Amino acid sequence: MSIDRRSGCPINLSLEVFGDRWSLIILRDMIFGGKRHFRELLNGSLEGIASNILADRLKRLMELGLLTKADDPSHKQKAIYSLTEMAITLVPIMAQLGAWGRVWLPVTEELSIRAELLEKGGPPLWEQFMDELRQEHLGAPSKTPPNTPTVRRQLRAAYEEVVARKAEAVTE
Amino acid sequence: MSIDRRSGCPINLSLEVFGDRWSLIILRDMIFGGKRHFRELLNGSLEGIASNILADRLKRLMELGLLTKADDPSHKQKAIYSLTEMAITLVPIMAQLGAWGRVWLPVTEELSIRAELLEKGGPPLWEQFMDELRQEHLGAPSKTPPNTPTVRRQLRAAYEEVVARKAEAVTE
């Protein structure tokens, strides 16, 4: 899979970047799931990506400028992948995609609670989330006031609450 | 190409709908280009879709509930495709996709002016545009005040202005 440049239309060019079934899934897991390693991405995703496809897409996303790769100092064989600013600014697209999917497609409750939160938070919450990602992936200084709960933590807490509530509903 | 339902995640499900290189291009041409017929979509797009792929995607988009098809009374062989509400609400996604592509990808000026306008107009302009699409495709009554220039006309005028200016720059 390579970039074609069929036309200079922005929608077309965006589609040539992630008009496939896996690139955005990988970015989703990195952005929302905090995954940084090959194995985390391989075993962590619900959708079950194959290792050759994962390797190919990581390479492609690096060539396109959406990811960078570095050695993990804790383990000589580990590589750590980072989002670039180009990838971090996909957050609004992810939010819109999630919002649309939540309305029109057969989503499950526990997996869509995060999309709901992100939609309700709107652009200010997206900005805060992108700021956090810049700290994690680019080493940028924080612009949010200290002791603010991180967006990722909020999303995670909401997810776990739904899972717990559903489990309780089954056992009672 | 069918729908897999690999997981109930809204981003994944959205990706299963248009995680390919053509579905969104077709919807783009219908939404922004006003294309309604097979031949218009076949010959009109800059990217040059093949007729078998177009036929397949139109069928798929109908099955998914994004399009409907009706006889064109003016010609016994003509079919007219319409957007459903599900497809019309893709406008914000298109706008975000265009805005992102404009920043990060090698877009051409004349093809990105529309994305720029749509981005600057923000959600109110998107709403007006969706309202117009509901009139055209669903026969809905207008909610915008009369004599307001249509969004499509504004986008088209901006595009033609850029083209004219570039042509002038060459010939002078």
Place this chain on the structure above:
DNA sequence: CAATCCGGTTGCATTTTGCAATCAGTTGCA
């Protein structure tokens, strides 16, 4: 020192895509 983990690679069958030619019915025009 053996099991596990690390980021991948290889080979192969299946599916999807792209391309060009073609089709049968419909319409406009001379």
Place this chain on the structure above:
DNA sequence: TGCAACTGATTGCAAAATGCAACCGGATTG
């Protein structure tokens, strides 16, 4: 009336992408 152009597709075939499972050598852990 006759014919060219147009309608929404379909067919056959080669090339590319995908999915799957097995495997690799080196690093780490218990």
